[in-house]
Amino acid sequence: MQSRTCLITGANSGIGRISALELAKKGFDIIMLCRNAEKARPVRQEIKKVSKSGRVDLIWCDLSSQQSVVQAAREIIDRYDRLDVLLNNAGLYIHKEQYSLDGIELTFATNHLGPFLLTNLLLDLLRKGDRPRVVTVSSEAHRFSSGFKLDELAKPRSYNGWKAYGASKLCNILFAKELAERTMGEGITSNSLHPGAVKTNFGADISSLMGLAFRLMQPFFISPEKGAETSIYLASSPEVEKVTGLYFDKSRPKTPNQEAQSSYNAKALWALSEKLTELNNRLVSV
Ligand SMILES: NC(=O)c1ccc[n+]([C@@H]2O[C@H](COP(=O)([O-])OP(=O)(O)OC[C@H]3O[C@@H](n4cnc5c(N)ncnc54)[C@H](OP(=O)(O)O)[C@@H]3O)[C@@H](O)[C@H]2O)c1
Numbered sequence: 490m491q492s493r494t495c496l497i498t499g500a501n502s503g504i505g506r507i508s509a510l511e512l513a514k515k516g517f518d519i520i521m522l523c524r525n526a527e528k529a530r531p532v533r534q535e536i537k538k539v540s541k542s543g544r545v546d547l548i549w550c551d552l553s554s555q556q557s558v559v560q561a562a563r564e565i566i567d568r569y570d571r572l573d574v575l576l577n578n579a580g581l582y583i584h585k586e587q588y589s590l591d592g593i594e595l596t597f598a599t600n601h602l603g604p605f606l607l608t609n610l611l612l613d614l615l616r617k618g619d620r621p622r623v624v625t626v627s628s629e630a631h632r633f634s635s636g637f638k639l640d641e642l643a644k645p646r647s648y649n650g651w652k653a654y655g656a657s658k659l660c661n662i663l664f665a666k667e668l669a670e671r672t673m674g675e676g677i678t679s680n681s682l683h684p685g686a687v688k689t690n691f692g693a694d695i696s697s698l699m700g701l702a703f704r705l706m707q708p709f710f711i712s713p714e715k716g717a718e719t720s721i722y723l724a725s726s727p728e729v730e731k732v733t734g735l736y737f738d739k740s741r742p743k744t745p746n747q748e749a750q751s752s753y754n755a756k757a758l759w760a761l762s763e764k765l766t767e768l769n770n771r772l773v774s775v
Pocket residue numbers: 498499500501502503504505522523524525528550551552553578579580581599626627628629683684685686687688689690691692
């Protein structure tokens with residue numbers, strides 16, 4: 490039987506690394522999509538050692554750069570004739586306002602626009618997959634995004650790291666919901682999740698009082714092994730083979746905040762993301 494292929498973004502660290510190790514043990518071929526080859530190479534070897542199929546590929550991609558995402562998608566399309574699972578895991582918190590090469594606020598560019606573009610460019614490969622699934626790692630931090638303003642995502646009027654992170658994680662839930670709607674009937678499922686408060690490299694950029702509090706709380710956070718459980722469940726369990734459009738916590742559906750439940754927000758975000766990534770032109774070029 491042909492093994493199934495799972496692409497994991499940010500597979501070199503934290504929750505993504507454990508997800509890759511566990512899915513490789515379950516027999517998946519793994520594509521690691523990472524921005525830092527130095528960090529990713531040793532992890533690739535580690536995954537190869539436990540992999541049932543022995544196939545662990547590494548693709549370089551900086552998700553904050555649209556050109557880099559297009560290049561990575563081209564490479565994947567060249568190397569693979571189908572994709573079964575796309576695990577949009579990579580994400581980060583940025584304390585000080587920064588902008589991507591495309592001139593877009595860096596948290597939003599990395600945590601939402603990169604995965605949005607990558608997923609859309611790989612949809613045809615997913616359509617050829619076996620029980621294809623898109624899983625997007627969001628966060629309970631989406632609840633920090635109250636007063637979410639679509640027109641300020643790409644260029645906020647005043648920057649606050651937690652608000653920007655919360656808004657990007659709200660975008661993850663809205664994106665997963667709208668993707669589920671759009672792929673309904675094609676057999677592709679799309680769900681998002683909160684992994685828990687997990688002891689990883691996440692938050693290395695958190696400074697200020699909030700950062701101190703975050704670091705003091707870290708000993709009480711769960712392990713990356715525990716934190717990866719919901720990602721692995723959504724990526725591989727037959728129980729959720731046909732479940733789509735939901736947000737999960739501890740491998741169970743959970744109701745996200747009001748803004749994340751709004752179909753109006755989901756559609757408006759999709760339209761904005763299409764415009765900011767010039768999706769229609771990109772689709773023609775890959
Ligand atoms: N840890 C928590 O408590 C927690 C809670 C809720 C949600 N989450 C979410 O869980 C996901 C995984 O985070 P983690 O906790 O495992 O943190 P982590 O250990 O810092 O891993 C994050 C991964 O994302 C990658 N990444 C960041 N920016 C990227 C870019 N521009 N292009 C490509 N890859 C990029 C990182 O690459 P480098 O190693 O090269 O930096 C790393 O591989 C994130 O989406 C995060 O928002 C985490």
